[in-house]
Amino acid sequence: MTGIRRILILIGLTVAVIAGAGIPASATFADFSAVSHTVETLTVQAPKDVSTSGSWCFVGFGARISWTPSTSPEVTGYTVTEYLDNGTSSVIAQTGPTALSIDRTTWANGRTHFFTVTTRTSYGWTAESPRTAGLRC
Helix, strand or coil: CCCHHHHHHHHHHHHHHHHCCCCCCCCCCCCCCCCCCCCCCCCCCEEEEEEEECCCEEEEEEEEEEEEEECCEEEEEEEEEECCCCCEEEEEEEECCCCCEEEEEECCCCCCEEEEEEEEEECEEEECCCCCCCCCC
């Protein structure tokens, strides 16, 4: 009887496989997730209209460096850099995000001074303005 039982089981399995192959598989999944995302290309805008109007020269040299603020998001402040005609440069001020000008006073040294203003952001990107026209005292 063992041989007959094995043959019947084998026939039953064969019929089940053949019959099952004709039935398409299906599955359902009820969970869902809504994902909101924004893809942007971030660029940092340098301050515009950097100006040294209101500057003066006598024994000392005074410059008022002013600018129109950057329109970039998450601006944390501005860095003002002075460039001299001898190739040297130095940061002369670091401001907060709402500053629109700084004053620079130093001795008259016969050199030409140029200034730039750099936007700083919370995500680490920066953008430097073009240099101002030269001021000589």
